[in-house]
Amino acid sequence: MSTQQPGKGGSEPMELDETMLRERLDTAVADLTPDTVSLVTAGQRSGEGLRRRRRWQAGGSALAVAAMVGGAFYISGDLLEHRATGPTDPSPTTSQQLVSASPRGMAAAVSDSVDLGTPIAVAGQVQTEGTGNGHSLQVGLGYVVDGQKVELDAAALADLTLWKDTRNCAGAGSPAEQRLACDETPLDDGTPAFRVLMKYDEPGVSGSPRTDYIAVAAVRRDDQLVVVSESLRSTGARPDYTFETLPVPMSVLLRVAVDPVVGLSTTSALNADGKAIQNFKDSLIQSQSSSSGQSSVSVVTAPPPAPTSK
Amino acid sequence: MSGMLRLDDEATTAFTEFASVLTPRLFRTALLMCGDWHLAEDLVQTTLGKLFVAWRKVERADSPEAYARGTLTKTFLSHKRVRRNAELPSVDLGLDRPAPEAADRMELFEALRTLPALDRAVVVLRYWNDRTVAETAIEVGLSESAVRTRASRALGRLRVELSASEASAS
Numbered sequence: 001m002s003t004q005q006p007g008k009g010g011s012e013p014m015e016l017d018e019t020m021l022r023e024r025l026d027t028a029v030a031d032l033t034p035d036t037v038s039l040v041t042a043g044q045r046s047g048e049g050l051r052r053r054r055r056w057q058a059g060g061s062a063l064a065v066a067a068m069v070g071g072a073f074y075i076s077g078d079l080l081e082h083r084a085t086g087p088t089d090p091s092p093t094t095s096q097q098l099v100s101a102s103p104r105g106m107a108a109a110v111s112d113s114v115d116l117g118t119p120i121a122v123a124g125q126v127q128t129e130g131t132g133n134g135h136s137l138q139v140g141l142g143y144v145v146d147g148q149k150v151e152l153d154a155a156a157l158a159d160l161t162l163w164k165d166t167r168n169c170a171g172a173g174s175p176a177e178q179r180l181a182c183d184e185t186p187l188d189d190g191t192p193a194f195r196v197l198m199k200y201d202e203p204g205v206s207g208s209p210r211t212d213y214i215a216v217a218a219v220r221r222d223d224q225l226v227v228v229s230e231s232l233r234s235t236g237a238r239p240d241y242t243f244e245t246l247p248v249p250m251s252v253l254l255r256v257a258v259d260p261v262v263g264l265s266t267t268s269a270l271n272a273d274g275k276a277i278q279n280f281k282d283s284l285i286q287s288q289s290s291s292s293g294q295s296s297v298s299v300v301t302a303p304p305p306a307p308t309s310k
Numbered sequence: 311m312s313g314m315l316r317l318d319d320e321a322t323t324a325f326t327e328f329a330s331v332l333t334p335r336l337f338r339t340a341l342l343m344c345g346d347w348h349l350a351e352d353l354v355q356t357t358l359g360k361l362f363v364a365w366r367k368v369e370r371a372d373s374p375e376a377y378a379r380g381t382l383t384k385t386f387l388s389h390k391r392v393r394r395n396a397e398l399p400s401v402d403l404g405l406d407r408p409a410p411e412a413a414d415r416m417e418l419f420e421a422l423r424t425l426p427a428l429d430r431a432v433v434v435l436r437y438w439n440d441r442t443v444a445e446t447a448i449e450v451g452l453s454e455s456a457v458r459t460r461a462s463r464a465l466g467r468l469r470v471e472l473s474a475s476e477a478s479a480s
Contacts, residue, residue, distance in 0.1 A: 017465075018437060018465070021433070021437045021465065021468065022437050022438065022440075024414070024418050024472075025342060025418070025433075025434070025437055025438040026438065027414070027415075028342070028414070028415045028418045028419065029338040029341055029342060029438075032337075032338060032341060033334055033337075034333065034334060034337040034350075034351060034354070036330055036333045036334055036337075037330075039329075039333050039337070039351060039354050039355055039358065040326060040329040040330050040333055040358060042355045042358075043329060043333075043354070043355045043356075043357070043358020043359050043361070043362060044322070044325065044326065044329070044358065044359075044362050045359075046355055046356065046358065046359030046362070047358065047359035047360070047361070047362025047363045048362070049359075050359050050360070050362075050363050051362075051363045
């Protein structure tokens with residue numbers, strides 16, 4: 001603290017000059033230190049979510065849904081040591097007794113439905129507590145499919161009105177985006193559906209270009225919206241993916257999206273399976289209200305990124 | 311998995327190193343601007359998220375630090391605009407330890423709190439971050455003359471506020 005305080009104790013304004021102000025500002029915060037590691041980690045994950053939200057929004061998928069979901073998952077390189085066992089009934093139907101799904105249960109359901117073997121990482125969480133319209137579940141699973149790392153994200157939302165904001169295939173994307181395929185044809189049973197495949201070319205560091213692909217399947221089921229996305233990166237020259245040639249084809253994404261045990265409800269067995277998933281990442285993001293009353297998504301608790309083992 | 315939606319490893323490492331070095335100063339800047347520990351953390355986190363998304367642009371900037379500080383300032387001012395009709399938050403530094411300098415610190419934060427958000431940003435950039443008038447003008451989006459006017463007015467206001475608080479304390 002400055003020792004030069006001519007005005008101290010007097011009735012006249014002190015002679016606070018720029019130098020004194022600098023000293024006082026400096027002294028006031030000099031010993032205040034934030035948790036830098038947490039802030040940097042949280043900031044990075046917030047950025048990842050922001051980036052993906054922008055891409056989804058630009059891509060014209062179920063965008064209000066995407067805005068909520070945000071793709072804020074962060075799947076670390078941790079490998080699952082043991083995969084949860086699948087449900088006893090390999091082909092669940094709506095006749096099964098369904099219960100509210102936990103994030104772990106939804107992850108187990110997606111894993112079972114996609115049938116790609118053992119995921120290398122799993123994350124998930126409830127976006128909003130409760131069972132009202134704001135209720136949503138999100139999970140992310142990492143796989144290696146034919147040597148290609150693939151991230152599958154699935155979200156289920158109770159607010160059906162969000163479907164109204166879904167853009168159609170005619171919507172314009174961002175300049176960096178190429179829409180390789182888009183289809184808004186309802187499913188055979190009339191279920192509203194939306195499928196899109198987007199490509200992003202980005203200059204990599206050290207002059208190594210890379211291409212990111214995101215495929216999204218969204219369906220409006222009777223009681224919820226379900227969005228399933230597949231994300232992958234290609235660093236070498238290769239033909240563009242199509243719905244059919246994706247490591248996880250669009251048909252599989254749709255199959256997951258309409259699977260009655262994938263979503264806000266699932267079976268007790270899958271919820272139990274979910275409990276057995278090791279290294280499950282949760283509490284990565286939370287919904288919080290800003291001072292303006294608007295809902296936002298931000299990372300609040302996040303461990304430092306684990307070193308990738310791949 | 312490597313996180314295909316994230317930057318590649320090299321860029322991520324560069325971002326992390328940059329952010330780790332800069333975060334303490336960004337946080338103190340934010341704290342001086344907003345006077346609230348938790349809000350300062352939120353502002354920094356939001357800023358880092360924006361920097362992460364725009365990392366390649368940040369890297370190419372003449373001064374990545376200035377870019378980051380400008381992003382923080384805009385984030386702060388944007389936050390204040392959103393809640394311009396709301397009551398100013400009380401000063402909350404998240405400190406529970408009594409210290410001889412605590413009173414001085416609180417005095418200063420209370421005095422800063424009486425300034426409009428834009429003036430506070432000008433004061434913090436100009437006098438704590440030692441930015442020139444021209445640099446401050448760019449970072450807050452004002453003309454140089456406006457920065458001079460606001461800085462002078464803010465200094466006068468702080469002079470009065472700090473004198474008053476010290477007089478009442480004596």
